[in-house]
Amino acid sequence: MYQVYPRSFADSDGDGIGDLRGILHRLDHLVELGVDAVWLSPVYASPQDDNGYDISDYQAVDPVFGTLDDLDELIAALHEHGIKLVMDLVVNHTSDEHPWFVESRDPTSPKRDWYWWRPPRAGLAAGAPGAEPTNWGSFFSGSVWELDETSGEYYLHLFSRKQPDLNWENEEVRQAVYAMMRWWLDRGVDGFRMDVVNVLSKDTSLPDGPVHGGVWADGSASYICGPRIHDFLAEMHRAVFAGRPERLLTVGEMPGVTIDQARVFTDPARAEVDMVFQFEHVGLDHGPGGKFDVRPLRLADLKASFGRWQAGLADIGWNSLYWDNHDQPRIVSRFGDDGHFRRESATMLATVLHLHRGTPFVYQGEELGMTNAHFTRLDQYRDIETLRHVEASGSLAGVAERGRDNARTPMQWSSDPNAGFSTGTPWIDVNENFGIINAAAERADPESVFHHYRRLIALRHDDPVVALGDFTMLLPDHEHVYAFTRSWDGVTLTVLGNFSGSLQDVVLDHDPGELILSNYSAPATTLRPWEARVHRHVG
Numbered sequence: 001m002y003q004v005y006p007r008s009f010a011d012s013d014g015d016g017i018g019d020l021r022g023i024l025h026r027l028d029h030l031v032e033l034g035v036d037a038v039w040l041s042p043v044y045a046s047p048q049d050d051n052g053y054d055i056s057d058y059q060a061v062d063p064v065f066g067t068l069d070d071l072d073e074l075i076a077a078l079h080e081h082g083i084k085l086v087m088d089l090v091v092n093h094t095s096d097e098h099p100w101f102v103e104s105r106d107p108t109s110p111k112r113d114w115y116w117w118r119p120p121r122a123g124l125a126a127g128a129p130g131a132e133p134t135n136w137g138s139f140f141s142g143s144v145w146e147l148d149e150t151s152g153e154y155y156l157h158l159f160s161r162k163q164p165d166l167n168w169e170n171e172e173v174r175q176a177v178y179a180m181m182r183w184w185l186d187r188g189v190d191g192f193r194m195d196v197v198n199v200l201s202k203d204t205s206l207p208d209g210p211v212h213g214g215v216w217a218d219g220s221a222s223y224i225c226g227p228r229i230h231d232f233l234a235e236m237h238r239a240v241f242a243g244r245p246e247r248l249l250t251v252g253e254m255p256g257v258t259i260d261q262a263r264v265f266t267d268p269a270r271a272e273v274d275m276v277f278q279f280e281h282v283g284l285d286h287g288p289g290g291k292f293d294v295r296p297l298r299l300a301d302l303k304a305s306f307g308r309w310q311a312g313l314a315d316i317g318w319n320s321l322y323w324d325n326h327d328q329p330r331i332v333s334r335f336g337d338d339g340h341f342r343r344e345s346a347t348m349l350a351t352v353l354h355l356h357r358g359t360p361f362v363y364q365g366e367e368l369g370m371t372n373a374h375f376t377r378l379d380q381y382r383d384i385e386t387l388r389h390v391e392a393s394g395s396l397a398g399v400a401e402r403g404r405d406n407a408r409t410p411m412q413w414s415s416d417p418n419a420g421f422s423t424g425t426p427w428i429d430v431n432e433n434f435g436i437i438n439a440a441a442e443r444a445d446p447e448s449v450f451h452h453y454r455r456l457i458a459l460r461h462d463d464p465v466v467a468l469g470d471f472t473m474l475l476p477d478h479e480h481v482y483a484f485t486r487s488w489d490g491v492t493l494t495v496l497g498n499f500s501g502s503l504q505d506v507v508l509d510h511d512p513g514e515l516i517l518s519n520y521s522a523p524a525t526t527l528r529p530w531e532a533r534v535h536r537h538v539g
């Protein structure tokens with residue numbers, strides 16, 4: 001599955017912002033790569049406070065991205081190539097400019113209960129310090145509560161103040177969302193990636209959370225996999241997906257989800273979602289201060305984490321596999337070496353991930369070995385999470401390593417001006433390295449990151465052991481080498497990845513068989529810097 005972040009993919013009309021016709025013009029790239037499905041980040045009508053994750057009309061395309069006709073054309077063109085289209089479903093919150101919320105601001109409106117409106121804390125006046133109904137902090141810094149002066153009440157927003165949370169306790173809210181989802185399926189889309197879908201159900205008593213340092217508390221115990229989450233997802237499945245003849249796909253984005261919960265969410269017998277995006281492996285290099293508190297990764301921790309998820313979802317449920325998306329820094333800069341060994345480390349990381357059991361996701365530009373932005377000035381950043389964090393902390397520390405804009409610089413198509421992304425001024429700076437790292441150069445070089453991704457995708461399509469094989473972790477304590485096997489029907493793949501820039505000797509206690517894929521051309525016994533090898537043994 002390939003994720004397109006439309007704002008940064010390809011701009012067809014020169015306004016500096018990517019759009020649907022831009023994607024249409026670049027379909028060849030996806031076809032050549034061999035992807036089965038595209039996940040399209042939000043293109044709905046939106047004030048763009050959080051780049052489209054703040055939706056003001058779920059059944060319209062934002063003019064910045066094009067029209068509904070363009071989207072129909074994109075769906076048809078993808079389908080002609082046998083590629084499915086999965087839309088982003090953002091229904092924990094709407095935009096504060098959505099007509100539902102505009103109506104809800106009136107305390108006498110029937111839509112008042114569609115959102116989480118609460119009076120100030122008992123004994124305190126609206127707007128007084130500490131008068132927020134709970135002490136919870138927002139994902140985007142500050143309080144989760146915003147005061148509406150007109151009614152003197154606060155509304156809940158786990159994300160920005162322009163993203164008020166919908167009240168899923170309200171039956172009409174749920175039915176309105178399901179009707180909207182059916183409308184999209186009838187239009188031909190093949191499923192949904194569901195934004196922060198495990199926070200839909202809140203503890204309605206809204207208790208204060210523990211303070212771990214800083215002003216605002218951690219409220220997550222009241223909304224991560226809350227009391228009615230399984231009921232809501234099962235109900236959604238019955239109301240939207242059950243009985244449809246098409247093969248549809250759902251993946252729920254679930255920060256803080258545990259393996260035990262993921263087994264329940266993805267158990268086919270329960271019919272909730274097909275897979276979840278879990279966050280454990282992308283939190284291993286966070287310090288106690290959170291994502292901007294940068295710590296080095298210990299490879300043993302990564303292996304332990306993935307190993308647990310592989311084992312935990314082996315018999316029931318299914319894993320998603322990802323390094324990158326529009327919220328994460330670029331993996332080659334994060335766990336690899338984006339300098340001298342960029343090609344080697346990007347291809348090694350891809351090999352290790354893609355040969356796990358589960359559905360791999362490729363985020364646009366990952367297949368080119370695109371790197372972090374390496375921005376140096378605050379005025380280069382656009383992302384609301386980053387800007388709010390810098391405002392609240394007064395520091396740029398960790399931002400260059402962890403800011404979401406690392407993933408959001410324009411797709412590097414060629415060495416033309418603006419990397420061939422736009423003829424106008426891009427909404428965010430193009431990475432300076434586009435002259436060297438771009439799709440045209442990658443396609444021309446048979447040993448490139450792009451062609452390696454293509455080979456990994458082809459291997460998954462051609463060899464059933466990749467999709468179906470059992471997973472066994474080897475060398476769990478080795479500090480630099482990631483090693484595992486996959487077995488199915490008498491075939492065993494052995495996968496080795498060197499997570500270091502130095503030579504590593506590996507002793508296996510089985511014959512790994514023929515070398516079928518590698519990121520080095522000449523054979524050798526010792527693993528070279530960032531080398532990846534896939535061996536295949538039959539019998």
Ligand code: TEU
Pocket residue numbers: 050053054090139159195196253255291326327385404
């Ligand atoms: O992200 C939710 C999420 O929990 C985080 O990954 C978040 O992006 C942040 O980095 C936490 O530090 C989803 C979307 O993927 C993200 O782009 C949106 O901003 C967010 O929900 C709100 O819709």
